[in-house]
Amino acid sequence: MYYNQLTYLLRVTNSCFLNCSYCMVKDQLTHDRINDTPSDLAPHSLVETMFDKAIGFGEVYLTFVGGEPMMAGKEWFRKTFEIMKSKAEQRCISVSSRIYTNGLLLDDEWVEMFKENGCQIFISWDGLGFGKKGSQKAYEIITRYAKQITTVTPVISKANCHAIKDIYKQLNEAGVKRMTCQYDIYASTEQMIEFGNATCELFRHIESEPLECKTRFLIYHDAKAMALGTGRLSSNEMSAAVLNNDYVINPDGEIILGLPQDEDERFRLGSIYSIGHINDVLFSAKMKWLNDCYVKAQRLIGNYERTNMLTRGGGFFFDKKQIQDMDKPFMAKLACYHVILSYFLNRGAK
Ligand code: SF4
Numbered sequence: 001m002y003y004n005q006l007t008y009l010l011r012v013t014n015s016c017f018l019n020c021s022y023c024m025v026k027d028q029l030t031h032d033r034i035n036d037t038p039s040d041l042a043p044h045s046l047v048e049t050m051f052d053k054a055i056g057f058g059e060v061y062l063t064f065v066g067g068e069p070m071m072a073g074k075e076w077f078r079k080t081f082e083i084m085k086s087k088a089e090q091r092c093i094s095v096s097s098r099i100y101t102n103g104l105l106l107d108d109e110w111v112e113m114f115k116e117n118g119c120q121i122f123i124s125w126d127g128l129g130f131g132k133k134g135s136q137k138a139y140e141i142i143t144r145y146a147k148q149i150t151t152v153t154p155v156i157s158k159a160n161c162h163a164i165k166d167i168y169k170q171l172n173e174a175g176v177k178r179m180t181c182q183y184d185i186y187a188s189t190e191q192m193i194e195f196g197n198a199t200c201e202l203f204r205h206i207e208s209e210p211l212e213c214k215t216r217f218l219i220y221h222d223a224k225a226m227a228l229g230t231g232r233l234s235s236n237e238m239s240a241a242v243l244n245n246d247y248v249i250n251p252d253g254e255i256i257l258g259l260p261q262d263e264d265e266r267f268r269l270g271s272i273y274s275i276g277h278i279n280d281v282l283f284s285a286k287m288k289w290l291n292d293c294y295v296k297a298q299r300l301i302g303n304y305e306r307t308n309m310l311t312r313g314g315g316f317f318f319d320k321k322q323i324q325d326m327d328k329p330f331m332a333k334l335a336c337y338h339v340i341l342s343y344f345l346n347r348g349a350k
Pocket of ligand 1: 017019020022023024025026066067068
C-alpha cells in the first residue's frame with residue numbers, strides 16, 4: 001500500500017479566550033485573555049520536525065487548530081508559513097493549509113497573510129444570539145471578510161437547531177460563500193433526528209428561493225450528490241487513507257488521533273520527536289487495533305452505508321471517542337444523516 005497524502009492537525013495552543021459548553025477539547029483547554037500570548041505555543045522546531053518525519057509524502061495538508069490558534073499571533077504564523085514554503089520548494093511537494101478559528105481576532109493583516117500563503121479560513125460561528133460563538137462582533141467580522149472566508153461552520157445543538165434557517169439567512173445576507181454544519185456530538189439519537197429534520201427545513205428554504213440563496217450549503221450538495229450517485233463530496237473523512245494518515249500533533253509534539261478526550265491512552269501514538277518517520281505510527285499495535293475497529297464498525301453499518309459516507313467522520317471515527325465503543329458505528333450521528341439523505345432518496349433525488 002502506498003500513501004501519498006498526509007494530514008497533520010497542528011494544535012497550535014490549548015488556550016482560548018472563549019468557553020463554549022460543547023467544546024471538544026474543553027478538558028485540555030486553558031484560558032487566557034484575548035490579547036495574551038499563550039505560554040504553550042507549538043515551537044517552530046515542531047513544524048520543522050513534522051515535515052522532516054513526513055519525507056516521501058507528495059502532499060502534506062496542515063490544519064491549524066486549538067484552542068484558538070490565532071492567539072499564537074502573526075509572527076508565529078509568518079514564520080510557520082516560511083517553513084512550509086521552504087519545505088515545499090526543497091522537496092517539490094504540495095503543501096496546503098487551513099485554519100479553524102472562532103474568527104474574533106481576524107483583521108486586514110491576518111486576512112492578507114492567509115491569502116498570500118494560500119491558507120483557507122474556516123470560521124466556527126453558531127448564529128446570532130447563540131452563545132459566545134454567536135456574537136454580533138463575530139458576525140460583523142464575518143460580514144467584513146465574507147469573500148475571503150472559505151467556509152462558516154455552525155455547531156448545531158439543541159440550543160440552535162430550530163434556528164438553522166435563520167443562521168443560513170444571516171450568513172447569506174453577510175455574503176458568505178459556503179456554509180456547512182457540525183452536529184453536537186453529545187446529542188442523543190432523538191436530538192440528532194431533530195437536527196436532521198431541521199436541516200431538511202433549510203433544504204426546503206434553499207429550493208424555494210434559489211435566486212436569493214447564494215451561500216452554498218455543502219451538506220445540501222453532498223446529500224444530493226450521494227443520493228444521485230454523482231458529483232464529488234466535500235468531505236471524505238471516512239476513507240481508510242484519512243484514517244491512517246490524519247494525525248493531531250499537540251504543542252509538545254505528542255501524536256494523537258482525533259481531538260476530543262485525548263487523555264485516553266488508547267489514542268496516544270507517541271511523540272513526533274521519538275519516531276523515525278510518521279509511518280512508524282502506522283505499523284504500531286495501536287493503529288492495527290484501530291484499523292480492526294474500523295473494519296468491524298463498517299461491517300455493522302449495514303443499510304446505513306451510503307449515509308455513513310455523508311457523516312464527515314461521525315459514522316465511525318474521531319468524534320465518537322468515549323461516546324460509543326470504537327468498533328461500533330456512531331448510530332446517533334448516522335440517524336441524523338439518514339434523515340438528511342432520505343430527503344433526496346424519498347423523492348428520487350431530482
Ligand atoms: S472557541 Fe473553539 S476552542 Fe474556544 S472554547 Fe469555543 S469551541 Fe473551544
